[in-house]
Amino acid sequence: MGYPYWISTVGLCCGLLLTYISLRRSNFNFTFGHGLIAGYVLKAVQQLKARPAGGNDPATWNFDQFAQTHWDYQSNNHGTPMFFPWHRMFVLQYEKALRSIDPSITQPYWDWTLDSQHPQSSDIFHSQNFGGNGQSGNCVQDGVSAGWSSVIFKPSCLKRCSSFSTFYSPEALTGLINQALDYKSLHDAIENGPHASVHNQVGGTCGDFASMASAADPIFFLHHAMVDKIWSKWQSACTTNINSFEADPNSPMPPFNGVVNDVFDTNGLCYSYSSSAGDLALSVSCPNGKASNGIPPTIDNHWAEELLQALIVGADSQRITFIGKRDVQIEAISAYHPNGYSLNENYTIAAPAFDDLSDLVHLRHPAPIPDYHIKMMHMNETLVRQTELIAMKITDDYNNREGYCSPAALKHFNKHNHLGLYQ
Ligand SMILES: [Cu+2]
Numbered sequence: 001m002g003y004p005y006w007i008s009t010v011g012l013c014c015g016l017l018l019t020y021i022s023l024r025r026s027n028f029n030f031t032f033g034h035g036l037i038a039g040y041v042l043k044a045v046q047q048l049k050a051r052p053a054g055g056n057d058p059a060t061w062n063f064d065q066f067a068q069t070h071w072d073y074q075s076n077n078h079g080t081p082m083f084f085p086w087h088r089m090f091v092l093q094y095e096k097a098l099r100s101i102d103p104s105i106t107q108p109y110w111d112w113t114l115d116s117q118h119p120q121s122s123d124i125f126h127s128q129n130f131g132g133n134g135q136s137g138n139c140v141q142d143g144v145s146a147g148w149s150s151v152i153f154k155p156s157c158l159k160r161c162s163s164f165s166t167f168y169s170p171e172a173l174t175g176l177i178n179q180a181l182d183y184k185s186l187h188d189a190i191e192n193g194p195h196a197s198v199h200n201q202v203g204g205t206c207g208d209f210a211s212m213a214s215a216a217d218p219i220f221f222l223h224h225a226m227v228d229k230i231w232s233k234w235q236s237a238c239t240t241n242i243n244s245f246e247a248d249p250n251s252p253m254p255p256f257n258g259v260v261n262d263v264f265d266t267n268g269l270c271y272s273y274s275s276s277a278g279d280l281a282l283s284v285s286c287p288n289g290k291a292s293n294g295i296p297p298t299i300d301n302h303w304a305e306e307l308l309q310a311l312i313v314g315a316d317s318q319r320i321t322f323i324g325k326r327d328v329q330i331e332a333i334s335a336y337h338p339n340g341y342s343l344n345e346n347y348t349i350a351a352p353a354f355d356d357l358s359d360l361v362h363l364r365h366p367a368p369i370p371d372y373h374i375k376m377m378h379m380n381e382t383l384v385r386q387t388e389l390i391a392m393k394i395t396d397d398y399n400n401r402e403g404y405c406s407p408a409a410l411k412h413f414n415k416h417n418h419l420g421l422y423q
Contacts, residue, residue: 021267022106024225026276027124028114035115035123037108037222042129042144044101045218049148051101058093058256059100063218064151066094069255070215071152078212079378081183081246082253083191084231085260087224089253092269094221106271109225112198113278116167116408117364118357119201125162130219134160138206145218152213160217161204165354165367168194168391169408170278172366175394176387177234178284183244186234192379193387195227197366200373210373229273232266238286277407341392347400351392360411362399365392 027035045063054060061069070090077086095107115122125132131143139157140146148158168176173194180186202219203210209217235241242264243249249261266272284291343350352359354367368388374381398404405411 020270022271023274024106024109024229024271025274026109026111026226026278027129027222028111028276029108029274035110036126036129040102041098041105041108044098044105045144047101048097049145049218054097059096061093061097064149064216066090066097067213067216068151070220071212073254074212076254079191079380081187082251082260083187084228085245085263086253088228088231088263088266088269089256089258090215091221091224091228092263092271093256095271107225108222109229109273110219110222111226111276111278112167112194112223113170113173114276114408116169116172116366117410118164118413119167120162120164121413124219124222130222132160133162133204134158134207140217148216150208150213150216152208152216158216159207160202160209161206162202163204164201166364167197167201168366169363169395169398169406170280171363171398171406172391172394173230173278174280174282176391177230177237177282179390180234181285181287182246183241184246186231187246188380188383189387189390190227190230192369192383193366193391194230195223196369196373196377196379196384198223199377200369201367205372211376225273228266232273233279233282234284235264237282237284238288238291240287241284280407341389343396344393347396349396349399351395351399357410361405361409363395363406363409365395 027037049063051062053062053065058065058069073086076082091107095105098105098107110122110124112119112122112124115124124130125143127142129143131140131146133140134157135141137157138159138161140148140160145158149155150158176189176193177186180189199214200210202223203214203217207217208214209219214220235244243261245260245264247260249264250259252259253263263269349362351365352362354364356364366388369379369384371381373379374384398406
């Protein structure tokens with residue numbers, strides 16, 4: 001049994017007068033200096049897998065029932081506006097099931113931006129954590145899910161054959177959040193960009209994690225808590241973002257009770273997210289001109305201006321007012337880069353190659369999602385490539401800022417991943 005991490009607040013939450021907002025912590029927040037999830041959480045995950053199947057209340061389910069539910073309801077909740085709210089509900093129900101085993105648990109999240117430059121060395125894959133690549137038959141044989149089965153399709157072992165390159169850095173992710181003026185822009189970018197990148201690389205060509213069977217791998221819930229944190233960050237950046245949705249907010253979320261509107265506010269669901277070293281300051285342009293803290297947002301000129309210059313030769317800075325409007329950006333990108341990517345001529349520093357570990361300071365681009373993964377997951381290739389191009393531009397912008405060093409730079413890697421996986 002672990003120690004409870006509650007922040008007590010007075011207010012109305014879950015119908016109680018004295019209320020508790022539980023804090024979901026990153027994998028780096030458990031023990032100072034590395035990314036191991038606390039043992040009591042891992043133990044509960046194993047108990048969730050081992051216990052018999054439950055009934056109607058998802059809090060009574062076992063692990064395999066969650067994996068099967070993600071599979072059964074896949075088409076409604078991927079590539080649609082339901083992506084964020086349904087997965088928020090899904091992780092919440094999973095967290096409740098863990099709490100039925102150990103009430104002190106809050107669902108951890110994996111801040112993979114901090115591991116973006118060398119994901120294969122993430123402490124997440126340590127044998128005292130979630131374990132690494134599958135061994136014989138690609139079956140996962142170390143970590144919390146050593147020897148686990150996967151119930152999807154036909155019973156087999158849980159597989160992972162990771163193929164790592166780079167994830168989205170804190171800078172690339174923050175830039176995508178900043179450029180999302182509406183829910184659709186955020187959803188298009190995050191599901192097709194950073195979210196898909198982690199699924200594709202951790203699962204590889206054989207792994208459950210790279211398919212709609214992904215919830216058979218317990219890393220799923222840390223990954224989707226991070227995705228949920230991204231939505232909640234964007235929601236709290238502008239007052240108008242909190243209830244912003246692209247479809248009917250009264251849409252149901254089967255098989256769970258409740259509608260989308262019920263999950264807009266994480267505080268109403270009695271949880272919030274810790275900050276992480278991967279959190280960079282947001283500068284979202286709010287539709288009503290006001291950030292939720294009442295401070296008028298500043299346009300993120302430092303990258304927007306250079307991005308614009310990269311896209312439109314001779315662009316003058318007055319055009320800056322158009323940046324952040326997604327359509328303008330994308331039109332400009334395809335006009336200037338019909339055949340792919342090239343470094344802005346004003347820049348001198350190109351991103352290091354994916355496998356170049358000699359440059360400890362500059363950021364690598366997020367690795368492109370392979371075509372086979374896009375096809376297998378029925379993703380929209382245009383959205384994937386547009387997101388990747390924007391992320392590459394943002395990365396170049398930061399790399400060409402004098403003296404800038406990302407919290408995710410390899411130089412800092414061993415400060416948060418020091419369990420010996422990084423060579
Ligand atoms: Cu996912």
